[in-house]
Amino acid sequence: MTTTAAPTGAPRHSRLGWTVSDTLAITGRNLLTYVRLPQLVIFSTIQPIMFVLVFRYVFGGAIATPGGSYVDYLMPGIFVQTVAFGAIATGVGLAEDLGKGLIERFRSLPMAPSAVLGGRTTADLIRNVFVVSLMAAVGFLVGFRVHTGPGSFLVGMLVLLLFGYALSWGFALVGLSAPNAETAQATAFPVLFPLVFASSAFVPLETMPGWLQAFAGNQPVTVTVDAVRALMLGGPVVAPVLEALAWSLGLLALFAPLAVRRYRRTQ
Amino acid sequence: MSAAAVVLENVEKRFGDVVALDGIDLEVRPGTVFALLGPNGAGKTTAVRVLTTITRPDRGRATVLGYDVVHQSARVRSQIGLAGQYAAVDENLTGRENLRLIGRLTHLGRGTANERSAVLLDRFGLAAAADRPARTYSGGMRRRLVLARALMHEPRLVILDEPTTTGLDPRSRNELWDIVRALVADGVTVLLTTQYLEEADQLASEIAVVDHGRVIAQGTPEELKAGVAPTTVVMTFDSPDAGRRAADVLAPLSASPPTVEGATVELSAHDGPGAVIEALRAVDAVGLAPSTLSLREPTLDDVFLSLTGRPAAPEQPPADASDDLVRTGGGR
Ligand SMILES: Nc1ncnc2c1ncn2[C@@H]1O[C@H](COP(=O)(O)OP(=O)(O)O)[C@@H](O)[C@H]1O
Numbered sequence: 001m002t003t004t005a006a007p008t009g010a011p012r013h014s015r016l017g018w019t020v021s022d023t024l025a026i027t028g029r030n031l032l033t034y035v036r037l038p039q040l041v042i043f044s045t046i047q048p049i050m051f052v053l054v055f056r057y058v059f060g061g062a063i064a065t066p067g068g069s070y071v072d073y074l075m076p077g078i079f080v081q082t083v084a085f086g087a088i089a090t091g092v093g094l095a096e097d098l099g100k101g102l103i104e105r106f107r108s109l110p111m112a113p114s115a116v117l118g119g120r121t122t123a124d125l126i127r128n129v130f131v132v133s134l135m136a137a138v139g140f141l142v143g144f145r146v147h148t149g150p151g152s153f154l155v156g157m158l159v160l161l162l163f164g165y166a167l168s169w170g171f172a173l174v175g176l177s178a179p180n181a182e183t184a185q186a187t188a189f190p191v192l193f194p195l196v197f198a199s200s201a202f203v204p205l206e207t208m209p210g211w212l213q214a215f216a217g218n219q220p221v222t223v224t225v226d227a228v229r230a231l232m233l234g235g236p237v238v239a240p241v242l243e244a245l246a247w248s249l250g251l252l253a254l255f256a257p258l259a260v261r262r263y264r265r266t267q
Numbered sequence: 268m269s270a271a272a273v274v275l276e277n278v279e280k281r282f283g284d285v286v287a288l289d290g291i292d293l294e295v296r297p298g299t300v301f302a303l304l305g306p307n308g309a310g311k312t313t314a315v316r317v318l319t320t321i322t323r324p325d326r327g328r329a330t331v332l333g334y335d336v337v338h339q340s341a342r343v344r345s346q347i348g349l350a351g352q353y354a355a356v357d358e359n360l361t362g363r364e365n366l367r368l369i370g371r372l373t374h375l376g377r378g379t380a381n382e383r384s385a386v387l388l389d390r391f392g393l394a395a396a397a398d399r400p401a402r403t404y405s406g407g408m409r410r411r412l413v414l415a416r417a418l419m420h421e422p423r424l425v426i427l428d429e430p431t432t433t434g435l436d437p438r439s440r441n442e443l444w445d446i447v448r449a450l451v452a453d454g455v456t457v458l459l460t461t462q463y464l465e466e467a468d469q470l471a472s473e474i475a476v477v478d479h480g481r482v483i484a485q486g487t488p489e490e491l492k493a494g495v496a497p498t499t500v501v502m503t504f505d506s507p508d509a510g511r512r513a514a515d516v517l518a519p520l521s522a523s524p525p526t527v528e529g530a531t532v533e534l535s536a537h538d539g540p541g542a543v544i545e546a547l548r549a550v551d552a553v554g555l556a557p558s559t560l561s562l563r564e565p566t567l568d569d570v571f572l573s574l575t576g577r578p579a580a581p582e583q584p585p586a587d588a589s590d591d592l593v594r595t596g597g598g599r
């Protein structure tokens with residue numbers, strides 16, 4: 001007998017229905033934490049804003065980009081950078097919950113086990129929507145212009161949000177494996193740093209030495225940035241977007257099961 | 268289906284070299300309070316984690332209300348409420364939000380979850396603080412919130428892991444004890460772990476003493492205390508010489524020979540207050556008067572002493588306790 005006994009008087013749901021309901025409950029709980037501790041979101045927003053200003057006004061003049069202005073070239077890179085570094089919060093949050101014994105508490109409840117990870121990554125996706133919208137506003141203020149249309153711009157946003165979501169699952173795995181939140185943070189940074197900076201996010205690949213181009217040209221940040229750039233600034237889109245989606249879905253297909261397995265094993 | 272609320276049958280759990288549960292057996296009758304009494308590192312929390320399906324036993328069988336913790340873990344989880352040892356609360360959520368979240372995750376439905384939160388906040392004296400973030404709560408308030416959380420879905424078995432060991436003043440402790448008593452009056456089964464004989468004695472109808480992952484004695488509080496050093500009367504005199512003279516006249520009153528250390532004499536008595544009167548008469552008759560006098564109730568240490576001939580094992584064994592190292596070494 002595997003039917004789940006619902007307490008009498010409780011609304012009846014299918015198993016999937018409960019999983020969704022549990023995931024939403026955990027999502028709400030995590031978003032509430034972000035609202036109660038706005039400094040978490042504010043600090044993760046200030047840094048990319050400073051990047052926008054520094055690259056726009058300090059380095060921008062020295063960086064030559066093919067056609068168009070540097071700020072237009074820059075913003076898609078900043079968007080992707082923002083969601084990539086934002087994904088670290090997923091791992092840090094899980095490591096904190098683990099350290100405080102909250103995950104242990106969840107494990108004793110009759111809830112769907114996948115809801116803890118699903119709710120955390122969903123909350124971080126929603127937070128990313130907020131942060132990226134803010135970044136876009138800052139971009140528009142400093143002269144960023146979309147060359148395509150609002151539809152393409154939104155598709156570009158979806159492509160990079162999916163990338164951030166896939167990375168969230170990767171850092172969920174890191175957070176569940178780390179002994180504490182500080183280690184989760186410290187582990188994530190050296191992984192992301194080369195991916196974000198040895199990429200087309202801030203400068204054209206052609207300006208890099210050949211060996212670095214070989215790496216930078218074939219890693220997901222560059223692929224995602226190029227797709228987003230094509231969607232927002234123009235140029236052929238089908239191939240780069242498909243490549244970006246393939247990377248994100250591939251990372252998701254790899255990390256989500258690994259993170260769930262790790263969660264099951266964490267005792 | 269077993270009639271017992273909780274069954275552990277030869278359950279073993281290792282963490283690397285550390286044997287946390289070493290073939291533990293126990294049975295809890297429904298509708299009673301059962302205490303797992305043992306020192307730090309005895310395996311109490313590990314037993315609780317096995318029963319709450321948080322961790323799987325390496326060997327043996329464990330059931331809760333007839334459901335197997337490994338094969339029917341979902342059923343088990345819907346029947347139990349756990350108040351963990353470290354009183355983990357969601358710091359950034361208010362007390363009310365903490366309870367509502369658990370209400371949703373135990374599938375109560377929003378309306379019921381809201382009602383039940385309000386009832387429990389009220390009952391546990393948290394109504395005034397209900398809408399404050401839990402990080403502002405005192406130790407006692409946290410404990411009560413954790414307990415309220417464990418009761419949200421009206422579980423038939425409530426498990427309390429060291430509910431009063433940390434952060435509780437005597438008044439909060441007594442309040443918590445009253446809550447536990449009220450639970451049992453409602454027909455709930457309670458399994459609690461503790462390091463205090465007094466707590467087990469106050470609350471439980473059955474006590475199992477655990478040490479190194481197994482039950483070394485079990486019985487009613489009276490049965491356990493009967494085998495244990497009784498109340499100790501401690502008297503201090505003006506000089507070691509007076510102490511020795513007092514010990515001589517007190518010897519016939521003591522259950523075992525009185526111990527003398529400097530000017531302090533200790534005698535064990537089965538009837539504490541009665542023994543005090545007799546002891547005072549005896550020393551008065553030879554012209555002595557103690558400068559201080561106190562009573563010491565039996566502790567977990569005394570139980571251990573009488574059961575094993577040694578005090579409760581410290582978590583970090585002393586360097587010379589080499590025979591203990593095999594079992595407790597490597598523990599954290
Ligand atoms: N997750 C773990 N990893 C390694 N050792 C553990 C773990 N949990 C418990 N232990 C060890 O198992 C033994 C029993 O621990 P525990 O069940 O927490 O005891 P108690 O709750 O009675 O203090 C201790 O030696 C402890 O160090």
Ligand SMILES: [Mg+2]
Nearest residue numbers: 311312352429
């Ligand atoms: Mg413990």
